[in-house]
Amino acid sequence: MKKVRWFIAAMLFARAFTGNTWAVAAENKPPSVEQEAFAEVVYDLMLKELLAALFKEFNDTTPTNVEHGKLAISLIFNDKNKDMRLVGTSDPLLGGDNNLPRDDFEERALELALQGQGHREVERVNGRWYLRRSVALNNSFHSACVQCHTNFPPNRGNLWVGALMQRVPINTDDEDDD
Numbered sequence: 001m002k003k004v005r006w007f008i009a010a011m012l013f014a015r016a017f018t019g020n021t022w023a024v025a026a027e028n029k030p031p032s033v034e035q036e037a038f039a040e041v042v043y044d045l046m047l048k049e050l051l052a053a054l055f056k057e058f059n060d061t062t063p064t065n066v067e068h069g070k071l072a073i074s075l076i077f078n079d080k081n082k083d084m085r086l087v088g089t090s091d092p093l094l095g096g097d098n099n100l101p102r103d104d105f106e107e108r109a110l111e112l113a114l115q116g117q118g119h120r121e122v123e124r125v126n127g128r129w130y131l132r133r134s135v136a137l138n139n140s141f142h143s144a145c146v147q148c149h150t151n152f153p154p155n156r157g158n159l160w161v162g163a164l165m166q167r168v169p170i171n172t173d174d175e176d177d178d
Contacts, residue, residue: 088162113163
């Protein structure tokens with residue numbers, strides 16, 4: 001009986017100094033297939049909404065209001081929104097350093113996008129799981145693109161110029177895992 005008490009005391013002592021190791025193990029547990037599938041559906045809906053907004057902008061932007069259109073798009077893809085942004089290596093993808101990759105995922109995704117490929121990863125960022133995906137963009141995505149992106153004219157061929165980056169948080173809270 002003394003051994004059992006010593007064992008329990010040692011476990012409580014160790015737990016006091018290492019924190020709740022069981023909770024830490026649960027936090028590190030990757031998302032289930034079902035949780036990833038839910039995030040994929042959210043991603044698809046988000047992509048459709050973004051594309052609808054872009055096509056609406058393309059239809060509304062004219063040679064006389066190009067500067068307004070540029071600002072409208074830059075507000076939609078504001079880099080303070082970490083869940084969606086445009087990334088590329090050439091202006092005017094939002095201009096300045098805002099359009100450059102910010103982490104390993106974006107660097108790899110941009111490298112693949114410049115070859116015409118998308119990218120997908122599930123990763124943990126600051127303790128939270130995310131589905132991260134990118135869509136490769138080229139200069140002939142839509143004929144109206146050249147109104148704002150004069151350095152990407154369609155007569156220069158099919159150039160891959162950047163990527164649309166999206167991330168969707170994955171809810172890993174499972175009431176059955178106590």
